[in-house]
Amino acid sequence: MWISAVVAAGVLLSGCGAGPAPAEPDASARPISTGGGIIPEPFAAVLATVDEHARDRHDRVEAETVRCMAAQGFTYTPLPFWQREQRFQRFGDIEHASRYGFGLSPEEDRRGRQDSLPDDTAKLSSQEKEAWFRALLGDMDSPNRIRIEHRDGSVSEGPGEGCDIESQQALYGDYRAWRVAQVSFEELDHLVRQGTDSDPAWQRALADWRSCMTDAGYARYATDSRVEASELLSEEHRRGRVYEPDTVVPVDPADAKHEREVAVASATCEKKLGMADTYARVQAVHEKKVSETEQGVITGYLELVVTGTAKAGGEVEASPSTA
Structure with a gap:
């Protein structure tokens, strides 16, 4: 039954009464398999449930938007479904580093995916365009x-009416509640990453990585993290040139080769130091901490996802990893 998604949340949050998590992960604990250095996103069980019927929910929302706009005399071309982009940490993956470097040279330019759609307002007058929007x-x-209102005190604002909102309300009910729940859940990812990155065990691993990079002859890129190393390379690629936002910076072949060399050196150090297992182990500790204190946020978000999935005609089954 579709309600089993809520059971998945319960499994994810199990063990909450086992007492507080240790301040640091136990270095002698059983290593977590990271699949060749790929660290899964926090709350993977919840995200799997969200993704499982994402296309169904998307298609239902777009169909409702088409109907709503047509009722007001307007043409609306539904947006295609784009799968949520996965964010992965890669530590010690030498093969990936040798092929893609730090990922600064994109395999394809994904700009214009939405711009390539037909413009439904192209033949409208300025007043008609305003009415369309x-x-x-x-x-x-x-x-x-x-x-x-976000955890950091900032405030974001968005539409609260119109066909776009009405179509999502048809799926999720109270759109305000849905949007707040979605944003609140997404912020938990930040909390886990923030805790993981500042954890003493991970900071020690980074110190060892910097020493390894220096010994390998790449002291210039022995920064606070591999992310900053890639950002430094990106600045070098630009050579002071300014590009418009959302444009791809062209990379010289020599720069791309150098990037791969630095990335391989980094991955080699990461593999030697076992950084993938260290990060996964530390992340698991902080994910557990956040799960224990934010049960309401996680469960509330999943309940709305399940409701939307049911209205879209889908069924959510608990996966083997969460059942």
Whole structure:
């Protein structure tokens, strides 16, 4: 039954009464298999449930938007489904580093995926265009716009009416509640990563990595993290040139070769030091901590996902990894 997704959340949160997690991971603990250096995202069980019927939910929302816009006399071309992009840490993956470096030279330019769609407002007058956008997104000055307060004190704002919102309400019910739940859950990922990156055990691993990179002749890139090393390489690629936002920086073949060399050196050090297992083990500790303190956020978000999936005609089964 579709409600089994909530059971998945319960499994993810199990063990909450076992007492507080240790301040640091036990170095003698059984290593966590990382599949060749790929560290899974936090809350993988929840994300798997979210992704399982994502296309069904997307298609239902877009169909509702088409219907809503047509009722107001407008044409709306539904957006294609794009799978949520996975974010993975890669530590010690020498083969991947030798092929792709730090990923600064994209295999393909993904710009313009949405820009390539037909412009439904191309033949409309300026007044008609304004009416089209108002029908889709509501009045920008409306008091019904949704304001979300984030953990860091910042506030984001978005439409609270219009066909885009009505179509999602048809799926999720109270759209405000859905959006707040979604943002709150996404912020848990940040909490886990923040805790993991600042953990003493991981900081010691980074110190060892910097020493290894220095010994390998890449002291310039022995920064606070491999991410900063890649950012330094990116700055070198630019050579002071300024590019428009969302444009791909062209990479000279010599730069790409150098990037791969640095990335391989980094991956070699990471593999030698067992950094993939260290990061996965530390992340698991902080994921558990966040899960224990944020049960309501996780369960509330999953319940809304399950509701939307059921309305879209899908069924969510608990996967073997969460059942």
